Amino acid sequence: MTDIDSFCKFFVDELSNKCFFGFDECLNMEVKPNTVHRAVVEHLVRQAVYQRMGKSVPSTGQSPNPLVVNVSARHCHLTQEAVESLFGKNHQLTPMKWLYQDGQFAAKETVTLVGPRSRVISNLRILGPCRTLNQVELAYTDAIALGFDIPLRQSGKIEGTPGGMLMGPEGFFEMSEGIIRAERHVHMNPEDAAFYNVSAGDRMKLKTGGPCAVTFDEMLVRVDNSFKLEVHIDTDEGNSVNLKPDTPCELVK
Numbered sequence: 001m002t003d004i005d006s007f008c009k010f011f012v013d014e015l016s017n018k019c020f021f022g023f024d025e026c027l028n029m030e031v032k033p034n035t036v037h038r039a040v041v042e043h044l045v046r047q048a049v050y051q052r053m054g055k056s057v058p059s060t061g062q063s064p065n066p067l068v069v070n071v072s073a074r075h076c077h078l079t080q081e082a083v084e085s086l087f088g089k090n091h092q093l094t095p096m097k098w099l100y101q102d103g104q105f106a107a108k109e110t111v112t113l114v115g116p117r118s119r120v121i122s123n124l125r126i127l128g129p130c131r132t133l134n135q136v137e138l139a140y141t142d143a144i145a146l147g148f149d150i151p152l153r154q155s156g157k158i159e160g161t162p163g164g165m166l167m168g169p170e171g172f173f174e175m176s177e178g179i180i181r182a183e184r185h186v187h188m189n190p191e192d193a194a195f196y197n198v199s200a201g202d203r204m205k206l207k208t209g210g211p212c213a214v215t216f217d218e219m220l221v222r223v224d225n226s227f228k229l230e231v232h233i234d235t236d237e238g239n240s241v242n243l244k245p246d247t248p249c250e251l252v253k
């Protein structure tokens with residue numbers, strides 16, 4: 001927490017009119033659901049540095065919210081019914097790590113996914129809270145290892161997709177469908193959508209820098225009042241550009 005505290009102090013001092021959480025709140029971050037993200041800090045520091053130099057902030061720095069790019073490793077979303085089949089009656093998922101989107105968490109619980117040739121992926125993380133459908137999101141590399149041929153789908157659009165068997169400590173759950181590679185996408189709230197001049201369902205590009213620089217096309221725009229600006233790519237995509245905390249990323253229309 002030492003670094004974060006000093007950063008927070010920095011932009012409370014430098015950006016008193018712009019910071020959206022104060023020093024005292026930072027001290028309490030560890031017990032809060034969402035800790036301050038590196039990109040949030042960088043975004044504010046960058047704005048402060050430009051202001052101090054008396055220079056105009058470049059367009060990406062003027063965005064209302066910082067751009068966070070996160071890699072989604074393979075995971076599943078489950079209904080409460082599926083959770084109870086796998087972990088026992090009335091079992092509730094236990095949050096292990098809170099994600100950047102408010103209220104979303106990686107659960108302590110994991111399951112084993114059995115593929116068609118009896119190959120398995122163990123320790124498949126469940127993301128909570130429970131949803132109204134069961135969905136497993138894999139990278140293509142995971143699917144190849146399992147012997148699946150999986151379609152590229154928007155999250156939630158699982159009609160006609162392959163199913164599979166999940167194993168938990170207290171039982172099995174058979175999914176009739178729902179195993180997909182999730183389309184790369186960006187979460188944003190209406191304020192972000194207005195800044196980037198896009199609407200829900202539009203496509204954008206994510207430009208990554210560094211020695212493995214790549215531009216990802218076909219980045220699906222998802223807009224909701226509850227969303228924080230965040231790009232989700234999978235492990236194949238993240239590894240292909242060697243995505244690291246200091247990798248430059250830019251969202252363009």
Ligand SMILES: [Zn+2]
Pocket residue numbers: 185187232
């Ligand atoms: Zn997402």
